[in-house]
Amino acid sequence: MLALLMQLQVRGQLTARELAQRLEVNERTVQRDVEALVAAGVPVRSVRGPAGGYRLEGGYHTRLTGLGADEATALAFLGLHGVADDLGLTAMLDTVRTKVLASLTGEARQRAQRSAERFHLDPVRWYGRREPTPRLADLAAAVWRDRWIRIGYVRSGTLTERTVEPLGLTLAAGDWYLVALRDGQRRTYRASRIRTVELLDESVHRPAGFVLADTWTQSRQAMETEHALIEVTVRITTAALPRLRRLVAVTGQDRIDLTATGDDVELTIPFEGENWACTALLGLGPAVQVLAPATLRARMAAQTRAASARYES
Incomplete structure (x- = not known):
């Protein structure tokens, strides 16, 4: 019954079917619980019609929302549903979220819900899936x-x-x-x-x-910062700057202006060694030209000729 009461307190009005789904019970159980709440003096109103359901009258509010010890472990994952799912805390997190929202005043609850509707955190990188972690x-x-x-x-x-x-x-x-x-x-x-x-x-x-x-x-x-860095000067198309930023050492990422316009820009950025610089810049194809150091420029030219030869034979 307390869970049903908190659902109505947080969400305003819900049908018997919606309550049954959220509470994982049947609709008959929802009806019995509502009747018990009314008998106990809780002002639950039944609204008839297609848009009907149950709601609390007169801004009724209860603070009987204390978290259990196990539920408290899920507090750190509010707003991180995917993370909670990884750790097997999804159901517990749903309960915690409901209890936290139910404990707020009407205005504070509305602000919390507005925030959830307008901001979302997705910790997974683009064009990738989480690595499997069976253990x-x-x-x-x-x-x-x-x-x-x-x-x-x-x-x-x-x-x-x-x-x-x-x-x-x-x-x-x-x-x-x-x-x-x-x-x-x-x-x-x-x-x-x-x-x-x-x-x-x-x-x-x-x-x-x-x-x-x-x-x-x-x-x-x-x-x-543990790797020895080399400074590389390149001429690169502005369209390739976002990809370049993901390839350079973290200490040099702020040197790349992602709002740059025009065709090409010239800049000097750090890489974690010449081997990685060569591999990374080759992946950008004709969008980039190495200007310095001379050893890397020569290595890039040799690698490009070798790749071209494979297609000419």
């Missing part, structure tokens, strides 16, 4: 329970076994990562490369002052 639920269970795990991890095509202390899971650009301690050192593991997970009996000892978000930011910055 994600096992990893999440270990994180919740603060238990050591033994994982089978694939790196460079080789399966290795590692025993780690899981500290948290991070979703970055649509892909999941496990942050853990191994031999006292913090490590990051791509969840899609974890083939097996064995839950161990030993409890994780979380470092004092550990904050997952801060640790992830530090790890990401370290990874993005």
Whole structure:
């Protein structure tokens, strides 16, 4: 009955069928619950006609919306339905969202609903799907329970076994990562490369002052700046600038003006080594011309001639 009451409080007016679907009961159960609420003095009104249903009279409002301990775990994922689904929290998240909205005043609830109607967060990159993570639920269970795990991890095509202390899971650009301690050192593991997970009996000892978000930011910055960079000067069509921005080192992405107009622009940007610069720029085809350094320019020319020769033979 409380769930039915909160649905009416949050959504205004609902038909018996809509209530039955949301509460996963039959319409007869909805009718009995409504009758019980009316008998208890709750002003539920039955509206007849094609646009009818049930609604609360006179702005009736209850604050009997307390979250259970399990439901509280889903609070961090409000607005992130896909993420909650990955972790098996979808049903719980729906309940939490209803309870949170029901606890708000009328004006605050309207603002929250307007915000949800106007802003949406999609953490998955364009033209891509999330990597399969069949062991994600096992990893999440270990994180919740603060238990050591033994994982089978694939790196460079080789399966290795590692025993780690899981500290948290991070979703970055649509892909999941496990942050853990191994031999006292913090490590990051791509969840899609974890083939097996064995839950161990030993409890994780979380470092004092550990904050997952801060640790992830530090790890990401370290990874993005650990490579030796080379500066490359190019002439490139403005239409290819968005693709170029995704290829250069993160420290140089702000040098690329995505609003530039005209045919070509000349700019100098950093790459993570000459090998990557050559591979990345070749992928842009005739849209780009390398001007410097001379060694990369010569390498690009040789690669282009070699590719052309394959089509001439």
